[in-house]
Amino acid sequence: MNIVFLTLSAIMVLGAVLAVTLRNLVHCLLALVVFFLGIAGHFFLLKADFLGAAQILIYIGAVAVLILFAIMLTRNISGTEGGRSSLGGAWWLGVGLASSLAGMMCVFVRRSELVTKLPYGATEEGVVKEIGKLLVTDWVVPLEIMAVLLTAALIGAVVIALEEEKKR
Amino acid sequence: MKPGLPYLSLITFLPLAGSLVVLLLPKTQERAMKVAALGASVASLLLTFCAWTRFVPSAGMMFVERHSWITALHVDYYVGVDGLSIAMVFLTALVTPLAMLAHWKLKDNVKLFFFLFLLLQTGMFGVFTALNFFHWFIYWELGLIPMFFLIKIWGHENRTYASFKFFIYTLAGSIGMLVAFGFLWMATGTFDFVELRSLAANGDLAKKIAVFVGDVNGRFGWHWNVTTFTSVLFWATLVGFAIKVPIWPFHTWLPDAHTQAPTGGSMVLAAILLKMGVYGFLRVVLPIFPSQVAAHVDILLLLALASIVLGAFAALAQTDFKRLVAYSSVNHMGYAMLGIFATAATAGPEMLNEKAAALNGAVLQMFNHGISSAALFFMVGVIYDRTHTRALAEYGGLRKIMPIYAGVLGITMFSSLGLPGLNGFVGEFLIFKGAFPVVTTVTVVATIGLVVTAVFLLQMMQKVCFGPLNEKWQWLPDMTACELFIGAVLMLFMFLIGIYPAPLLDAANDAVLALVRLF
């Protein structure tokens, strides 16, 4: 089974790296979409299929489109945008920091006793029904707050983007 | 009015409410302000009258209200009135509205003036009704601050000097008192006058102080002995009140404060603020430190004597009208103090009636002096408003152009002189009757004061009203209706108490007897 895991992770990492390094933003976006698919795949692997579907629906369906819109609205003026601009030292600093952080994380994970832990038995069916019930009973407050948050974000985004229109 | 009505709190805080109303009124409505202020204090006068009619002398503390306030310090809002203070409450309620009325024609910043006046009245009511040192001291200071501003803002030439001297002098005294009561609290754990009195009566107070001093010595390794400690407490409290009374060496603030204070201010200052000092002796010093008072009685008598005789002589040599009247106040207060110290002069019950007479006389003297000094200062104020000078030399023969004024001034002068038939005599007679058997020599010397008082008052009368008319004052108008009303009210009380002082004395008698039995 870890073959599937390995391939999926490889695809994901590749997608992430490309998303970060590609010069053409649209290509970065595609790499990002691949990365999102990879994450969704992992969710399915981990038997969290509701989450996987949600991930696809939200990220690929909405966020990717959003980013696309953003690129479209800002891209045609700035021309071809260099992925790795000649930031010089600053660029190396970034990469250096990130890699050192990654290395340290791996070392810690390895040293912590969780590493060899194996998953529990198969999860029973009806996880979605369970989630639904939980959402409405224990987690009803976060749900309501999330509703408020999303509405606020919606209105906020519209107002911010729109505002410029009127001004001009 | 159902009996449960909290009379004293109402009386005390009605002026405060009035002052707030005055504050809220718009600046232009000066007339409304005056009416509001007067209304508040007259209302409290009516309440005082109701309280007086319900007052049962033999019942000890009346109208008692006790609510726990700061439980940590065993401090509670404890208010009550007995024979000693009912007269004073009535005096405050009577004189303050009259003092306000004296300023009916006030023009500059009326709002502040009446606000301060009502605040002052609250302070005064508080002092006479409070029975717990804590909020008594608050009222004591509350009585001080408005007076300072009254002198400072509406005073005459060098008012700054006078107001500062008055304020800091009295404050210094009261700080001594505060410290003393602090120690008392530490020793006994209570601020309550009545409790302290009962402790002192059955000797526990001394024991507790001894215990307290013992463990203080133990803890800090000092070695105070108990008697000096208690006498230090006693002297601190005594000086605090002595300054306020004022007794002879501490009296120099009074003439300055009076000469510079506005008419209403000096009326209230003379009539009531001085009595707070004497009342302090009656309520605090005598009951709580009976043994100390008895021990130091001869020095105290000497001081009282000094106030009488030296006060009178100093008055003799005054050229300023108000300073003269101020010194006369020192003199009269001297009599009251003589009466009080006489009670402490001999222990034991055989002189009971004499001591009771002296103390009754003192209480009566406080009330009478309140009335007559208020009237006298008002009279001075009346001329000062017209002539703007207080030098006696410049006056003369006012009787020709101001007959009514001369008449009222005459009656007031004779009342403060102690002419029988007027209120002054009854008080002085009782004091002398009581003090004579107890401290004969001091009383005989004090009679000199009687003569000298007559001399300087008549001298004043002669310089002001009799003799040739000073042509500068040709046009002086006589007393207006409002001024005459104030004079008439005060004169009414002078005649009333002069002829029939029973109601006042009956009220005070039981409390006085209780106090006298302490010695």
Add this chain to the structure above:
Amino acid sequence: MDAIYQLIHDYCPTMPDWLALALAILLPIAIVMGVFLTVFALLTWVERKALGRIQNRRGPNRVGPVGLFQPIADGLKLLTKEDIVPNAADKVVHFLAPVLVVVPAFMVLAVVPVAKGFIAVDLNIGVLFALAVSTASVLALFMAGWASHNKFSLLGAMRGVAQVVSYEVPMVLAAVVVLMASGSLSSVSIVEAQRGLTGWFVCKPWGLVGFVIFQLCAMAEVARTPFDLPEAESEIVAGYHTEYSGFKFALFQMGEYVAAITMGGITVTMFLGGYLGPGCDLPKFGWLISACWFFAKLGIIVVINIWARGTWPRVRVDQLLGFAWKLLLPLSLVNIVAMAVWHFAPNKLVGWVESAVLLAVAIVALVKINAGQTFEKRSYRFTS
């Protein structure tokens, strides 16, 4: 997939596990692909025949007996055509766009229960998976439009994205009603929930409204008939696939039509009771009869689409979006409320009457509110 895996093991236990697993995965995919591609080809033929019939002409009848082989002919034609790629185009994105159009379409088929027991993957979040994947097609549209670096294609892509995004929301909400009724996300259990004579959801008041909304959204999703603005020939040539030719164009066409079929399949499973029909429970041939029922209902949906394509005029962009946001969305919300009312009503009849009344009132109110907007007269700026 597990069932097949068991099947394989029973018949040929000797086969190694991984091979069995691979087979279990590949076999259903092959079957599904095969079945639905033939249905696709059939669909193009039927559409052209029906359109001809509507427009009072014969439609393709030269190739094969009644023009049956016309689709094959088209396919061959497109395969052999030259694949032109504009030089300013973004090569990678241009190439990927058609792929991304087809992939979601087929992925959705995985969860459609063709017949009793015949379902590619019985995910217990089946419907959600289908909806999620269908949103992915948006991306493809846009990439196609953007990659061809052509004003018209970009404009078409923009319209397409706006349309798909704004119709997605009412569609999902309409589906919610079905999920509430069936209590589960897996398509098989939804179908099972519609057993009984009048069990089909479409027979319920809220079911009917939900079916209408879902159907309209599906058409918009696939950009057909009244909502085919993205490749409105008269205005913007061919929309986002103007710059495509040859096999990529074929893929686009395949993607669209397969999407139409899959949307029809989902509508059937959710509202028309999937493979349920009078004879579907027979032991031996039950699955065959259920398959027939399924494909019959699918046919009806497809015919409706073609019919709508033939008769309805094209809708303007602002009317399109207004219709979605201002009418369908509120209606679907009210529908959910009606379903709740129906569900908690004391007995069937009361529940029926109440939800029906509620929905009727809602429809009338919404139509009245939007009266002003819906099909008002068009104003020309430049001509008088």
Add this chain to the structure above:
Amino acid sequence: MNELVKQQWLIPFLPLVAAAVQSLLPRKARKLSAGICLTAMGASCVLALRAFVGTLGHHEAERAVWNFVWFDYGTTRLQLGFILDPMTAAMALMVTFVGFWIFVNATGYMSDDENFTRFFCFLSLFAAAMLGLVVANNLLMLFMCWELVGLCSYLLIGFWYFKPSAATAMKKAFITTRIGDVGFFLGILMLSWQAGTLNLYDGGNGALEQAGKLAGLHGWFGWSMATTIAVLLFIGAMGKSAQFPLHVWLPDAMEGPTPVSALIHAATMVAAGVFMVGRMFALFTAGGSAEHPTFAMDMVLWVGCFTALFSATIAVGQFDIKRALAYSTCSQLGFMMMALGAGGLVPGQFHLLTHAFFKALLFLGSGCVIIGTHHEQDMRKMGGLRKYMPITFWCYLIGMLALAGVPPFAGFFSKDEVLLVTFQRSKVAWGLATFAAFLTAFYMTRQMFMVFAGKWRGGHHEPHEVRWNMWLPIAVLSVFAIGLGFFGGKYEHYLGVHEEELHGKSLVMGLSVAVGAAGILLGWLMYGRKTMAHAEEPDPLEVKLGALFTCLNRKWYVDEFYDATIIRATMLLGEFWRVFDNRVIDGILHGIAWTAWGVSQVVRWVGDEFVINGGFDAGCEGVRLTGREFAKLQTGRIQGYLRILCLGAVILLVIWYLK
């Protein structure tokens, strides 16, 4: 008798009410005011008569007392009370009767004065006070009325307040009497302390009834308690009845209108002192007997005798008609006191009564003279008034003869009694007294001749006779001046004091007549034979005596002596204490204030300047600089912040790892 005593309070009350009403009347209600005053006085006179008749009936001295409670203090109560006994009745009758006629005269005398109503108000107030004093059974009430009488004399002396001399006179009168009153007050205190009550007669335990007990106790200076109290009370009497040391105010009191002088400084007020001593006679004599009398009695005797002689000498040298009469009153009072001191209660009181009548007569006469001569008071500017004012002359003559002690007149009987009693007591005093009697006769005749004989030495307009309301009273009084003498004997019986037979009666009587005649003869010799020609002419006596005469005229320089000593001393004391207050006590206060201010300056300069400001400012500067440095970090570039963030995270992880 007992119900009569219950109406006793009415006698003083009526004039009091009249005074109250009059004080409210406006200035121009002259007639009404006079009317009220006179009716009130008349009514109380009738009441006094009724009371007098009431007391006549009983043969031995009957006494009725009515006490009421004034107020309670301590466990006891303070009482006041009224008394009705022969002495009170007689005195009250005399005061009201004489007062009434003086009021009648006053209406004429004050007719042209604009403060007419206020004058009569004061008069009725005075009457009320005097009567209150007379009927009081309680020493406190007596003292209160005593002071009120002093007040009224103050107001009436200073009636013409615009005259500076009147202003000082009124003040002087009040203060001198006040000094006396202090003694009286101390006496009252002592009595109330020792006797427990101030009621004179209270059914057995009144103050006077305890005189015997008091005599037994020890008082001050070795005297018995009764004596000390008596001495103190006598000091009060000295002040009020103008005895030697405190007599200075009486002559100056002449500044007031003449009816006032007549009423107050002749008949009633000055007599109050004598009356009080008479009232308290039991106290004075307690502890001693005729042979060795108590110190108090001796004191009274010698003070009285000396005053009589002393003021008689001064009277001789006076030019002002009223001052002469004033000094004669002084000496007559001296006689009364001497009589009382000698143990003769009855002679003293009887002389008091008779003296009241003829001295009032003389004063009113002088009032008529003054009005007649248009307010001329200096005898040198008068003369020859016999022609112009016959009625006044005859009445004045009767008054003079009575005073001089010529036999048929009242004066002779009463003075004779006095001399007789003094004779019993001590020959020296008797001798001095007879010489004083001689001087009395002399100065009265001097006055008669200077005023009525010779020719008018006054200014241009002639004197005129006064109206009826002026001369009628003196006529009536002159009748009594004659008639009253004969009641001498009965008065003794009336008072119920039985004197034992006195020896040497005929010697004393003869000598007194002789002395009176000699005085008149000498007066005639000096002034009658050759009356003065014009005002400026020196007084014949002055020619004779020279320096001694001026000394007499200037009242033996007693006033100047007092001014120089006592008054200056008090003023100096006052000045000393005023300066003491300003300089010493305020000095101390200012000193404290300055030191406090100084300390605060030092603390401010040292403490704040260096320690706090310096250190604090430096600290602030440092903080500000470091602040500027850190600000540079904030580049605004988000990524910069992110980098720092990660750097921090990495470092933390390293640390966590290494630990």
Add this chain to the structure above:
Amino acid sequence: MSVPLGYYLMLGGVLFCIGLCGALTRKNAIAVLMSIEIMFNAAILNFVVFWYYLHNGALTGQMFALFAIAVAAAESAVGLALVISVYRHYRSVDVDEMKALKG
């Protein structure tokens, strides 16, 4: 099915660092936002991983992930809106130019 937990955690960590590196180095604001999205997803992956391995029955892990996704979506929406409005103002989305809040 027996992939040990450690692998997933390392995977999450690596992805997170890639996102971080992107955020640090990219000049374009939208690129930065994308890399932030990557970091978000790495975190959410961890949630699910922890839930899967340690869940003993409770679905909290999934719930957390669900809510995290929602928040991430909201965040990106607002972020992009901001970028657009900033773009209108600056005419460029270069992160370095947005220095208005310089200290």
